[in-house]
Amino acid sequence: MKTLQPSKKMTGAEALIRCLENHGVEYIWGLSGGAAIPIFDALVGSKIKLILVRHEQGATHMADGYARATGKPGVVLVTSGPGATNTVTGIMTAHMDSVPMIVLTGQTISPMLGKDAFQESDIFGISLPIVKHSYLVKNTNDIPRIVKEAFHITNTGRPGPVLIDLPKDITSAAFTGDTLDPKMDIPGYKIPGKPRKADILKMAKMFKNSKRPLLLVGHGAVIARAGEAIKKLAYKLQSPVTNTLLGKGEFSETDPLSLGMLGMHGTAYANLALTRCDLICSIGSRWDDRINGNPAKFCIGAKKLHIDIDPAEIGKIVNPDAYCIGDARLIVEELVKYVEPLENKEWLKELEGYKKKYPLKFSHEKGLTAQYVLHELQNVTQGKAIIATDVGQHQMWSAQFNLAIKGERWISSGGAGTMGFGFPAAIGAQFGRPNDLVIAVVGDGGFQMTLYELATVFVNKLPVKVLIIDNKYLGMVRQWQELFFDNRLSGVDLEGSPNFVKLAESYQIKGVHIDKVEHVRERLEEAIHFPGPVVIWAEVLKENNVFPMVPAGKSADEMIIEPPTTKLEKPTGST
Amino acid sequence: MTQPKNIHTISILVANKPGVLVRCALVFARRGFNIDSLVVSPSVNPKYSRMTITAQGDLQTLDQIIKQTNKLVDVIHCGEHTGVDSIDRELSLFKIKYSPSQKASLSSLIRKNKARVLNESQGTVILEKSGTTAELNSFEEGLKKFGIIEMVRSGKLVMAKGREAT
Numbered sequence: 001m002k003t004l005q006p007s008k009k010m011t012g013a014e015a016l017i018r019c020l021e022n023h024g025v026e027y028i029w030g031l032s033g034g035a036a037i038p039i040f041d042a043l044v045g046s047k048i049k050l051i052l053v054r055h056e057q058g059a060t061h062m063a064d065g066y067a068r069a070t071g072k073p074g075v076v077l078v079t080s081g082p083g084a085t086n087t088v089t090g091i092m093t094a095h096m097d098s099v100p101m102i103v104l105t106g107q108t109i110s111p112m113l114g115k116d117a118f119q120e121s122d123i124f125g126i127s128l129p130i131v132k133h134s135y136l137v138k139n140t141n142d143i144p145r146i147v148k149e150a151f152h153i154t155n156t157g158r159p160g161p162v163l164i165d166l167p168k169d170i171t172s173a174a175f176t177g178d179t180l181d182p183k184m185d186i187p188g189y190k191i192p193g194k195p196r197k198a199d200i201l202k203m204a205k206m207f208k209n210s211k212r213p214l215l216l217v218g219h220g221a222v223i224a225r226a227g228e229a230i231k232k233l234a235y236k237l238q239s240p241v242t243n244t245l246l247g248k249g250e251f252s253e254t255d256p257l258s259l260g261m262l263g264m265h266g267t268a269y270a271n272l273a274l275t276r277c278d279l280i281c282s283i284g285s286r287w288d289d290r291i292n293g294n295p296a297k298f299c300i301g302a303k304k305l306h307i308d309i310d311p312a313e314i315g316k317i318v319n320p321d322a323y324c325i326g327d328a329r330l331i332v333e334e335l336v337k338y339v340e341p342l343e344n345k346e347w348l349k350e351l352e353g354y355k356k357k358y359p360l361k362f363s364h365e366k367g368l369t370a371q372y373v374l375h376e377l378q379n380v381t382q383g384k385a386i387i388a389t390d391v392g393q394h395q396m397w398s399a400q401f402n403l404a405i406k407g408e409r410w411i412s413s414g415g416a417g418t419m420g421f422g423f424p425a426a427i428g429a430q431f432g433r434p435n436d437l438v439i440a441v442v443g444d445g446g447f448q449m450t451l452y453e454l455a456t457v458f459v460n461k462l463p464v465k466v467l468i469i470d471n472k473y474l475g476m477v478r479q480w481q482e483l484f485f486d487n488r489l490s491g492v493d494l495e496g497s498p499n500f501v502k503l504a505e506s507y508q509i510k511g512v513h514i515d516k517v518e519h520v521r522e523r524l525e526e527a528i529h530f531p532g533p534v535v536i537w538a539e540v541l542k543e544n545n546v547f548p549m550v551p552a553g554k555s556a557d558e559m560i561i562e563p564p565t566t567k568l569e570k571p572t573g574s575t
Numbered sequence: 576m577t578q579p580k581n582i583h584t585i586s587i588l589v590a591n592k593p594g595v596l597v598r599c600a601l602v603f604a605r606r607g608f609n610i611d612s613l614v615v616s617p618s619v620n621p622k623y624s625r626m627t628i629t630a631q632g633d634l635q636t637l638d639q640i641i642k643q644t645n646k647l648v649d650v651i652h653c654g655e656h657t658g659v660d661s662i663d664r665e666l667s668l669f670k671i672k673y674s675p676s677q678k679a680s681l682s683s684l685i686r687k688n689k690a691r692v693l694n695e696s697q698g699t700v701i702l703e704k705s706g707t708t709a710e711l712n713s714f715e716e717g718l719k720k721f722g723i724i725e726m727v728r729s730g731k732l733v734m735a736k737g738r739e740a741t
Contacts, residue, residue, distance in 0.1 A: 124594065129601055133648040136593060153648060187622075188590050188651040312642035315635075 004181045012140035013042035013171040016104075019147040019180055020048060025075050027051055027066065027431055028104075029059035033079025035119060036106030038171040040077070051431070051460065054452040056083055058424040060090020061450065064099050065388055065428030068411045069436075071225070073100035073154045074428060080106045081119030084165075085126065089418055091161045092130040096415030097246060098223060100155035102162055103127075109169040110138065124165045132160030137170050141177040149184045157191040158310040159223060192309055195326035195334060202322045203281070204338035206303050210279035212347045213239040214302075216262070216291075219246035219414065220284020220309060222407035224328035227251060230283060232336045238344045240351055242270040244285045245395075246414040249404025254383065259351065260403070262556075263291040265396040268358035268548045271556040273351055274299055281305035284328040287317040288415070289552070289574050297555035307331050358548075358561055360400050364517050370394055370469045370540045374401040374441070376520045377467065380528050385437040386411065386429050390422030390446035392476040394469035396546045398441045420449030423466060427453055430462045437465070437528065444470040444497055454507040457533045465527060467536045468500050471544065479545045484570045504535035515539040582611065583637050584663060584733050586741050587626040587644060588618060588651040595649040599626060602643045608632040612730030623651060625741070629731050652740070656733045661741070663733040666705040669718055670725040672698055681721055688714045699724060 002022045006015060016039060020028070029051045032040045043050050053059040056078045063074025078087055084105040094101045108117040124136045133153050135146050143166075150162040207213060215234055221227070227250040234241050234257050241251045242262040253260050262270035274280070280299050284307060285291065292298040295317050306313070306320035307328055314323045324331050362371035374397050381387075387402050388411040389395040395412060404410040411429055413421040426440035447468050457464050478492040501511030512527045512534055514520055520538075527534040550559045553573025560568075589595045596615060603610055608630045618625045632640075637655065644653040656663070673681050681700070685692065690704040704714050708731060715726070735741040 125597070128594065128597060129605065134594070138593075186590075186648055189648045190645070310646070312639065312646055314642075316639055316642075 002181075004179060006175055006177060006180055010175045011038060011042065011171065012143050012173050012175050013038040015140070015143050015175040015177070015180060016147065016166070016171065017042040017046050017048065019144050020075065021046060022180060023147065023151045024072070028075045028077045029053055029062045029428070030077035031056050031059060031079070031083060033081075033083045033106060033119065035080035035108055035168045036077060036083070038168060039104065039106065039166065050077075051456065053456055055450070056086035057090050057420065058450050058453045058456065060087045060101070060103065061093065061418075061421050061424035062428035062431070062453075062456075063101050064090060064094050064421070065411055065425030066432040067094075067099050067101055067428075068425070069386055069408055069429035070432035071408070072432070073102055073151065076101065076103045078103070078105055079119065080108055080123070081121045083119075084121055084123035088126065088130070089420075091127055091163065093413050093416040093418040093421060094161040095130045095132065097219060097413065098159045099161065100159040102150050102154055102164065105163065105165050106171075107136070107165045107167040110167045111169070113167065123163065127163050130161070131163050134163040134165070136165045137167065140170050140173040140175050143170075143175065144177060144180045145182045145184060148182065149186050152184060153186070153189060158220075192311070192326045195324050195331045197334070199322065199324035200331065200334045201338060203305050203324060203335060206279060206305060206322055207237060207281075207339045207342070210303065210342060211344070212276060212278040213237060213342065213344070214273050214277040214280045215239050215241040215251075216280055216282045216285050217241060217243040217247040217251050218282060218285025219244065220307075221247055221250045221328045222284070224284060224309070224330075225407070226283060226329035226332050227407055229329050229332035229336060231255075233332050233339065236336055237339055237342050238348065239342065240273060240348065242266070242273060244288075244291060244414070245399055245412055246410075247285060248399060248407070248410040250407035252405040253403035254405055259355075261399050264293070264550050264552070265400065265546050265548065267360060267400070268559065268561050269351055269354035271548065271550060271559050272354045272358075274556040276350070277302050279303040279305065281307070283307045283332060284309070286313050292317060293550050293555045293558075293573060294553055367541045368515060368517050368520070368539070369544055370397045370471065370538070371401060372517065373467070373469065373514065373520055373524075373538045373540060374398050376524055377439070377441075378402050379521070380524050381437065381439070383409070385409065385439050386426075386433060388412065388422050388426035388429055388438065388440050390440070390442040391417045391419045392443045392446060392474065393471070393479065393544075393546050394441055394443045394475075397469070402441070419446035421446070423447055424450050424453050426464050426466070427456055427462060430464045431460075438463075439465045439467055439528075441467050441469065443475065444468055444472065444494055445474045448497065451503070454504065454509055454535070458507050458509055461532070463532050465534050465536065468538060470497070470500070470537060470539045471542050472497070473542060475544075476546070478543070482543070482545065483564065483568050484551075486567070500535055500537035510534045512536045513539075581631050581633060583630055583632070584656045584731055585628045585630065585641065585653065586656055586733055587628065587653045588741075589624050589626060590649045590651060591622060591624055592649045595647075596626070598647050598649065599628075599644055602640055602647070603628070603630055606632070606636050606640055608636065608640060612728070614730040614732060627731055627733050656735065656741070660739065661733050661735045663707060663731050664705055665708055665711050665731050666703065666729040667711050667715075668693070668727050669702045669704070669715070669723055671700050671702060671718055671721050672724055673700065673721045677721055684717050688717070690714065
């Protein structure tokens, strides 16, 4: 039940926690410190469960994973100074991928602001470019309004993180306001309303003239839960569907109309479809550089349709021939009504040919490969697990081989490419989805950036599975150095990494080791079916590259499908 | 208008919230727009302020900047104004030194440009001149032969014509 009336003798911190309870917050991920003590004090006896993490970055990624798995904002609570700055990477990650998150930071007392007080950092200023919005609270009685606005802003329109900086004197002072549910005061905040019918009709008309259409599903479709509507659209049109890294699963990747992921390490057939389509309709993707390679050469001659909730995305990278601003689900539901089935048999046959000619493949000839481990993981889980990946080669292989059948079952740091994200994100997802199988697929590099959260897993008895794809390298950079820098390896050798089974055991977590092809299936089964947490340490071939590959700055028709035998020129595109 | 085409006048109506100026400035800075002038002043509604920014950059980037600025929670409205749909004015102060023999020609320049003398002391004069950016530029040119000691300009103020809101 909501408590809307403040009790007598309530502090600002108590009002804050009561407001969070009223907004349905189940968990707060946090780490305490001097400036945040009043808030932690107010959590004693609250129905919100405080999850003590080992590092503030872990807290932000957990809140992020929780938000992606449930659609509800994740809440983080940290102290001032270093506590606050340690959240920056996590906030940036959430911002890049449009994830709803509320970050509460303790702050030094207001009279000391700007005077270099102990553990003072201007987190409001530091975080300005990476938040959807932020507050520095100056008046205790403003707390309920600010919390209400923060929850509204973070998860409407295009979601994004909101930071609330809370000076200690403000949270300690008496709350004397007369309601915990005041009016919001954000006259400048605009959320796109109903999609314009004229825009939808214009798009429908363009479909009518298309012989080789392609639907591109992005993260916006996942956030809007547009999957059902997209399926209806694809089936009615008989249009093939491809997806971005973050769009995985919103249209099932096991569907015959699915081409899987496109882009830098997408399937050859999805990228070939890009070069051949005469119409591409993005549903909640922002045509980012991992997809378009080179905007000037992107889908030349094809009509480009763009559905996005953020007006600033229209024309940012690609100038569309038609667009519609609004919620992806609402727009696609309308669009379905006005499109007509297309005569696409030739087109689908052509794509079927590419699928047969250029399947994703791997071999055992030289030893155990990451691809094989992930291929078997797919066999064991059948797309029913929530998979959270870290960043690098394993992420791309997992995207290629772990086909997703639902959008919220795939969690990955796409825009930011944050190493260290996968494991804590999986923890957050497990909190949000306690009955689901959650697997973190991580590399040996990224895992070591946030592995300290094994303690959080142990303490909270979470059955998270961690699959470490260990190739002893920062593999993606090594791949670039091999392909584009004459194999001059620099700063990629991860010698000195621990025995991950022993590491897990020292946290009282079960460890499973895989280093032979014949053990993969059996040990994965053993680990996945174990009722508690497991760290699976898969030692794979050290020098293995991700293909297909569209070098950065190149267009899809310059894709490398097989390992090249000649030297490649250095990429011109972004990273 | 004599100004180069890549100079733009952008008007932003913002809620009076802490940090709003920095938020707007960050959108410009991140995308490589140099801000030439920036005026923040109260609007009719005391809850809102008006920012008028002139900045240099290409049109496509400008479009992005306007959209990104409009997205800021504390921004009520952001848009570009051209000389056609709006009136713009600037105010400037000039401190001039002159010799007695130049007094007549300086007085004539002041009259011709409808400038005002605000202060005369120690062989210097402070002049006020308001007008379009081009008029101010031309007045400044004329003053150069006397010797401009100091100059300050308000930055451009803009207001949409007719019933259109700025």
